[in-house]
Amino acid sequence: MIANYHTHTYRCGHAEGNEKDYVQEAVKAGLKILGFSDHTPYEYYDADPARYPSRIRMKPEELPGYADSIRALAQTYSGTLEIHLGVEAEYYPKYFPRLLEMLRENRIEYMILGQHYLGNEVGDVYSGRETADPQTLRRYVSQVCEALDTGLFTYLAHPDLIHFVGDARIYESEMRRLCRHAKETGTPLEINLLGMREERHYPTASFWPIAAEEGCEVVIGCDAHQPDKVMDIASEKAALETVSRLGLKLKETVELRKI
Ligand SMILES: [Zn+2]
Numbered sequence: 297m298i299a300n301y302h303t304h305t306y307r308c309g310h311a312e313g314n315e316k317d318y319v320q321e322a323v324k325a326g327l328k329i330l331g332f333s334d335h336t337p338y339e340y341y342d343a344d345p346a347r348y349p350s351r352i353r354m355k356p357e358e359l360p361g362y363a364d365s366i367r368a369l370a371q372t373y374s375g376t377l378e379i380h381l382g383v384e385a386e387y388y389p390k391y392f393p394r395l396l397e398m399l400r401e402n403r404i405e406y407m408i409l410g411q412h413y414l415g416n417e418v419g420d421v422y423s424g425r426e427t428a429d430p431q432t433l434r435r436y437v438s439q440v441c442e443a444l445d446t447g448l449f450t451y452l453a454h455p456d457l458i459h460f461v462g463d464a465r466i467y468e469s470e471m472r473r474l475c476r477h478a479k480e481t482g483t484p485l486e487i488n489l490l491g492m493r494e495e496r497h498y499p500t501a502s503f504w505p506i507a508a509e510e511g512c513e514v515v516i517g518c519d520a521h522q523p524d525k526v527m528d529i530a531s532e533k534a535a536l537e538t539v540s541r542l543g544l545k546l547k548e549t550v551e552l553r554k555i
């Protein structure tokens with residue numbers, strides 16, 4: 297790998313290490329491009345102010361510090377490592393316009409889409425929870441498609457996060473709908489190395505042949521939650537094996553879409 301655009305920091309509350317630790321590991325591993333995409337803060341403006349409703353992301357007040365520190369590292373390491381400032385964001389229709397304002401105010405360069413929850417997160421279901429309900433699968437696919445229609449996401453992280461264990465024919469037709477939409481909007485799909493490392497239900501074996509048939513572009517993302525995971529040779533090898541076996545169109549670098 298020469299580029300990884302999927303990197304977290306301690307700020308999200310479930311990753312370790314600060315941005316400098318990740319940069320040092322990336323240099324050591326010989327990466328050319330390192331993109332930070334920590335879990336975006338969201339402003340749940342109608343929630344109880346005493347209780348932030350999400351436990352997987354930094355708070356809005358942490359965003360300026362995150363942005364400043366990555367911009368400073370980008371300067372320090374220019375010539376050695378190309379560093380980009382992004383976030384991994386869900387598409388939550390109710391809070392999305394305010395999110396964009398906040399990201400623009402802080403000059404965040406790019407977003408990757410990681411649709412971890414359905415609806416607007418608060419009171420709704422985690423996308424990775426096992427389900428046999430076709431309606432949940434359809435909601436996931438529709439919400440992802442709507443997100444891609446904004447044209448603002450650089451790529452779709454772990455498209456196969458949805459953990460559907462119901463009728464395989466329904467899975468195929470819905471995921472084909474997702475893949476066609478990704479193709480139409482020119483959005484690459486990520487083979488997620490965190491899922492591979494931790495033997496999660498994704499990368500999902502039945503998903504990637506559909507992506508190959510639909511001619512989708514793919515990118516490999518480390519989804520690093522620890523500094524030494526900005527490079528993960530064993531998982532990368534397994535991902536490349538899938539790419540070549542299925543004839544997937546791999547992109548080593550991606551063009552960042554302006555927010
Ligand atoms: Zn995470």
Ligand SMILES: [Zn+2]
Pocket residue numbers: 302304384410453519
């Ligand atoms: Zn992630």
